[in-house]
Amino acid sequence: MDKRLDFLHSDAVTAAEQLLGCYLERELDGQKVRVKIVETEAYRQDDEASHSCRGMTERTKVMFGPAGHAYVYFTYGMHYCFNIVTGPSGYGAAVLIRAVEPVTGENVIMRRRNKAKSITQATNGPGKLCQALDITKLLWGHDLTKPPLVLLPGEPVAKKDIAKAPRIGISRAMHKPWRFYIKDNPFVSKIHYTKEA
DNA sequence: CCGGTGATGCCCT
DNA sequence: GGGCATCACCGGT
Numbered sequence: 683m684d685k686r687l688d689f690l691h692s693d694a695v696t697a698a699e700q701l702l703g704c705y706l707e708r709e710l711d712g713q714k715v716r717v718k719i720v721e722t723e724a725y726r727q728d729d730e731a732s733h734s735c736r737g738m739t740e741r742t743k744v745m746f747g748p749a750g751h752a753y754v755y756f757t758y759g760m761h762y763c764f765n766i767v768t769g770p771s772g773y774g775a776a777v778l779i780r781a782v783e784p785v786t787g788e789n790v791i792m793r794r795r796n797k798a799k800s801i802t803q804a805t806n807g808p809g810k811l812c813q814a815l816d817i818t819k820l821l822w823g824h825d826l827t828k829p830p831l832v833l834l835p836g837e838p839v840a841k842k843d844i845a846k847a848p849r850i851g852i853s854r855a856m857h858k859p860w861r862f863y864i865k866d867n868p869f870v871s872k873i874h875y876t877k878e879a
Numbered sequence: 880c881c882g883g884t885g886a887t888g889c890c891c892t
Numbered sequence: 893g894g895g896c897a898t899c900a901c902c903g904g905t
Contacts, residue, residue, distance in 0.1 A: 723897070725897075731897070732897090739891080740890095741890065741891090755889095755890095756888070756889065757888090757896055757897070757898065758886080758887070758888085758896060758898045758899080759887030759888040759889075759896090760898080760899080761898045761899070763897060763898080765897085780897085797899090797900070807898070807899070808897070808898070809898045809899060810898085810899075849897070850897075850898095851896085851897050851898070852896095853896085
């Protein structure tokens with residue numbers, strides 16, 4: 683793991699903020715597709731909204747493993763969500779990737795997301811970006827230092843350009859402001875309200 | 880532009 | 893069997 687990604691070993695809330703601006707590189711159709719992370723949410727073990735809060739299960743055990751691995755789960759009968767495991771082994775935490783900005787391979791992304799009306803609609807949601815990047819249960823537990831899906835450091839995003847807000851689509855611990863996104867970025871999924879991070 | 884809702888599979892109680 | 897870290901479509905504004 684690149685030293686600049688050492689923050690993954692810290693708290694999920696800290697890691698969620700620092701993952702903004704980092705890149706994901708996916709090999710698809712023999713091409714390298716590169717995207718920038720623009721929206722994240724933190725899920726900690728001591729958090730009623732986290733899959734890890736009730737303890738380890740077969741599905742969630744990767745959250746309790748080493749940082750920098752992929753926790754992929756299936757939801758609503760048709761969508762996958764992609765998370766990056768954070769913190770020390772034994773503590774179940776991860777960061778949900780909610781939206782990314784395509785950098786290269788936009789043609790591949792648009793082909794895989796043929797219902798999207800524009801490039802800004804292609805990866806602006808957790809289920810959408812999994813469809814765009816072909817992230818499925820096959821990548822559950824994947825080590826993100828290795829192909830075909832690699833996490834790479836980016837230029838750190840300035841604090842003033844980061845917004846903090848409640849998480850989306852949850853029914854418990856709704857008050858926690860553990861969603862982070864890059865202000866004014868057109869690839870972010872939704873704007874509920876903003877606050878200085 | 881917005882809110883409501885159906886689709887649809889699997890995990891956990 | 894309940895509920896889900898979602899999406900796309902529909903109809904009313």
